[in-house]
Amino acid sequence: MKKESPCLQSIEQLCDVLEMHLGHEAGSEACRQVMEHVRDCPTCCAEVDTLGKTIKIFREIPTQNVPKDIQWKLMTTLNLELPPELQEKQK
């Protein structure tokens, strides 16, 4: 394990704890024990917390609308009727 997380045994363990921290998984018994340590250990806590924040922030990046010309190409390829807002381009 890298030096910045001296208490966690492996990257795998850190990943599992993060899953639990983010609420994706209830976590195994072993994982819950590690989590208890993480809560009391400033170094581990900062590691898990900042990685968790990073994930959450990146997840907030909004998705983009499909550009009209790409949508038009798609509908044409699929031989489907174009929605009204795309029909102009057909001419």
Place this chain on the structure above:
Amino acid sequence: MTEDSKKYRGSSDAIDTSASDETAKELELIRLAVQGNSAAKTEIVLKHQQNVYNLGLRLTGNEDEASCVLQDTFLKVFEKLDGFQAKSRLGTWIHRIAANEALMRMRSRKNKYFVPIEEEKKDEESSYDIGFIATSLELDPLESTLNEELKVHLEEAIQQLPANLRTAFVLKDLEGLSMAEIAEEVGKTVSAIKADLHRARVRLRERLVEFVNTGSE
């Protein structure tokens, strides 16, 4: 465009209370589409195109490639729709096809985009102060809605990851696939995916800290 498009896929599937209604509607839509009903097909496309396009865009980092992923995905969707077994939601199934298409595209230009593992290991040992990182990430811009500048910075940061790290991060943290699904998709072990994912997260955290400490001054 679709109400689901901004949600984290994993959680949107898990906490859907009106799931059975939705499933029934979806099955009817699929039935019509399989019979060749254009309106049903169009509805499926309009509902899922944004997710597919964004997945393609994030994995390939390129609008043209994303457009190809979008087309190839829906061609395949309608080709295979009659064999779709409603074990998962349609969106999940389409999503998996899209991920497959995008990964195939990435592999086909691997010389340009797949950074050899040795090369990317170099900076892994870069030392950092976790206290400093923690303090940095407590700062304000991160607590509020993403501003435009930060958004651009983050998108760039994802694109600058080596392809294998980007794949793990996009599929797991943005798209909500399970580690096992990703491992199967890219042909690696779950441990290897976790290692890629961790490296991606650490790098993206660095970029975030960098933005907080310099970019937003």
